[in-house]
Amino acid sequence: MSLEREAIFRAEWVCLGHAGQIPLPGDYFACELAGEPLLVIRGNEGQVQVLSNVCRHRANLVAQGTGNRQRLVCSYHAWSYDLGGHLLHAPLMQEVAARLAKRCDLPVFATELWQDFIFVNLDGQASPLGPRLAPFLPTINNYGILGRHHQFVGHEVWRTNWKCLVENFMEG
Numbered sequence: 001m002s003l004e005r006e007a008i009f010r011a012e013w014v015c016l017g018h019a020g021q022i023p024l025p026g027d028y029f030a031c032e033l034a035g036e037p038l039l040v041i042r043g044n045e046g047q048v049q050v051l052s053n054v055c056r057h058r059a060n061l062v063a064q065g066t067g068n069r070q071r072l073v074c075s076y077h078a079w080s081y082d083l084g085g086h087l088l089h090a091p092l093m094q095e096v097a098a099r100l101a102k103r104c105d106l107p108v109f110a111t112e113l114w115q116d117f118i119f120v121n122l123d124g125q126a127s128p129l130g131p132r133l134a135p136f137l138p139t140i141n142n143y144g145i146l147g148r149h150h151q152f153v154g155h156e157v158w159r160t161n162w163k164c165l166v167e168n169f170m171e172g
């Protein structure tokens, strides 16, 4: 499993959800990939980013579940970040945080939207996803996937090896 984590889930593009889950600036959902807590969020300019959900102060989760925020405030000691993960305020530690500058921002992971699906690459080394998936476009174009409205999210836990699930859905 640790080999799969490193060679697949951290090294490759993985789909986290659909852009329709976070249509408005400040919309977010929290999730986890390969043990990495993530925050998928839409910024003020409409861009979708995947941020680390680990507070740079004492590693508390910055946000949980889903919601809409104009700034992200950690519930432990109230460090606050803007929608791009930049540290805005560190109560009682502002001087230290200012000196550490960008090291106190939430890390941003490589993110790509493809047909409105949100993909992340944790190690940042994967080649761009769009060109790799371009050969599939002629096959799926007539499904009109781009621009569809998102309806709901379902969560299920399958007590099986994840590869059995993937293989099962490959037929479809």
Ligand code: FES
Binding pocket: 055, 056, 057, 058, 059, 060, 074, 075, 076, 077, 078, 079
């Ligand atoms: S752990 Fe987030 S503010 Fe302290």
